[in-house]
Amino acid sequence: MITSEIKFSQIEERMDAGYYKPEYLSAGKKILSLPNLKAIEDIASVITNGATPRGPLYTERGIKFFRADSIRNLEIDNSNIVYIYEKDHYTLGRSSLKNNDVLLTIKGRVGDVAVINGLQEEANINQDIAKIRLKNTVDYNPFYISVFLATQMGTLETQRKATGAINPFLQLSELKKIKIPIPSPSFQSQIESLIKTAHEKRKEAQKKLKEAEEILEEELGWRELKLNHDKTFETRFSHLERRFDPEYFKPRYERIKETLLAKNAKPLSEAVKVITKRADFRKTPDKLIKYVAIADIDSESSQIVSNTEMPAYQAPSRATYEIKEGYILTATSGNSTGTKRHASCFVTKKEDSFICTNGLIPLQPKESTEPLYLLFYCKSPFFLEQVKRELTGAAIPAISLEDMRQVLIYIPSMKIQKEIAKLMEASNQLRIESRDLIEQAKRETEEMIEKEIH
Numbered sequence: 001m002i003t004s005e006i007k008f009s010q011i012e013e014r015m016d017a018g019y020y021k022p023e024y025l026s027a028g029k030k031i032l033s034l035p036n037l038k039a040i041e042d043i044a045s046v047i048t049n050g051a052t053p054r055g056p057l058y059t060e061r062g063i064k065f066f067r068a069d070s071i072r073n074l075e076i077d078n079s080n081i082v083y084i085y086e087k088d089h090y091t092l093g094r095s096s097l098k099n100n101d102v103l104l105t106i107k108g109r110v111g112d113v114a115v116i117n118g119l120q121e122e123a124n125i126n127q128d129i130a131k132i133r134l135k136n137t138v139d140y141n142p143f144y145i146s147v148f149l150a151t152q153m154g155t156l157e158t159q160r161k162a163t164g165a166i167n168p169f170l171q172l173s174e175l176k177k178i179k180i181p182i183p184s185p186s187f188q189s190q191i192e193s194l195i196k197t198a199h200e201k202r203k204e205a206q207k208k209l210k211e212a213e214e215i216l217e218e219e220l221g222w223r224e225l226k227l228n229h230d231k232t233f234e235t236r237f238s239h240l241e242r243r244f245d246p247e248y249f250k251p252r253y254e255r256i257k258e259t260l261l262a263k264n265a266k267p268l269s270e271a272v273k274v275i276t277k278r279a280d281f282r283k284t285p286d287k288l289i290k291y292v293a294i295a296d297i298d299s300e301s302s303q304i305v306s307n308t309e310m311p312a313y314q315a316p317s318r319a320t321y322e323i324k325e326g327y328i329l330t331a332t333s334g335n336s337t338g339t340k341r342h343a344s345c346f347v348t349k350k351e352d353s354f355i356c357t358n359g360l361i362p363l364q365p366k367e368s369t370e371p372l373y374l375l376f377y378c379k380s381p382f383f384l385e386q387v388k389r390e391l392t393g394a395a396i397p398a399i400s401l402e403d404m405r406q407v408l409i410y411i412p413s414m415k416i417q418k419e420i421a422k423l424m425e426a427s428n429q430l431r432i433e434s435r436d437l438i439e440q441a442k443r444e445t446e447e448m449i450e451k452e453i454h
Contacts, residue, residue: 338388
């Protein structure tokens, strides 16, 4: 049990023990010792959050509407973007966005932050995001402000100010009080440069991936497929043996299946070796293992970015498979499964012999399959739509191992595979470089703070 002892005089307006965790007190003490501190309310002209429109929420085209899951690691992610009607946007005028606005998530996953940059159209936010519009961007650079809030010290401050254990919420009145050290304009500009370069690399990575997608789409005749979302459809009674949910019988799924079969696509179990043997690491309870969960995979760079080292006897019950260099891991459960954020990755030499969760399935490519092509295919709509169709469960969607074995895999000529693999490799490298630059910006900010403290 961790305890924290404080003096009665240190008690603020909060009486909950969590507010006085040792790490929160330590971070708060460090911040208060820094020079040139400014509260967010002193440097911002607008601090507000958005709302979700009433009635029909979203439309296929309209005004961009950012939700909390659009903000990750100092970047705006458009992969899960939705649109609202223009009339709703003007009703929610106070939360409309401009370039250089700082966005901070204030509900659920509190503390994710990013800057609006390069916006060329109208956009808005929902109630889970706070908009911070700075008084001027010369003295208070939005990129530096966002990076500070993303550092460990900044994150601890936002988490401390939040209330609620199950679904944390950071009230705007508390957000306004958060103090930020303001360094020289030149240092702030240096941080801005790092973040903007990171964003450019991410855009280049997306272009490479788009090129690869176009090659596969051309191979499979994707553009000729009529994959509109039918509002009404019917199926035969004889087809209702396995499933009764309408989503399963959407015509688009059958069209994708027919297209793949026409191109001689094979079930996953025939195209690759599906690893199902459980690792026997529990036979030596004191042996240290490195455990990989779904959350340890960065879906954008397709890499394992973290792991947890522990004795075998402490491993969770879902720790199941031993992974090897060259394997592809792809998710079989979780809220992102079957979406653009579906977790898939390539196992490198560094992760050889790690143990992964049974929420991931290890795939061993055959000699006739380029591993990076297989990884790319696991991120493509051809694969994701099939997985999405087979998902069951509302709280934690999952696809069974048997259904995953039947997902169709299209294996083109080796020439096409190598072409796609090359683009995939270049895209992943750019994403890694982008992430490294963001980490460098956070590290330099933290080093600047430590120098000021000492």
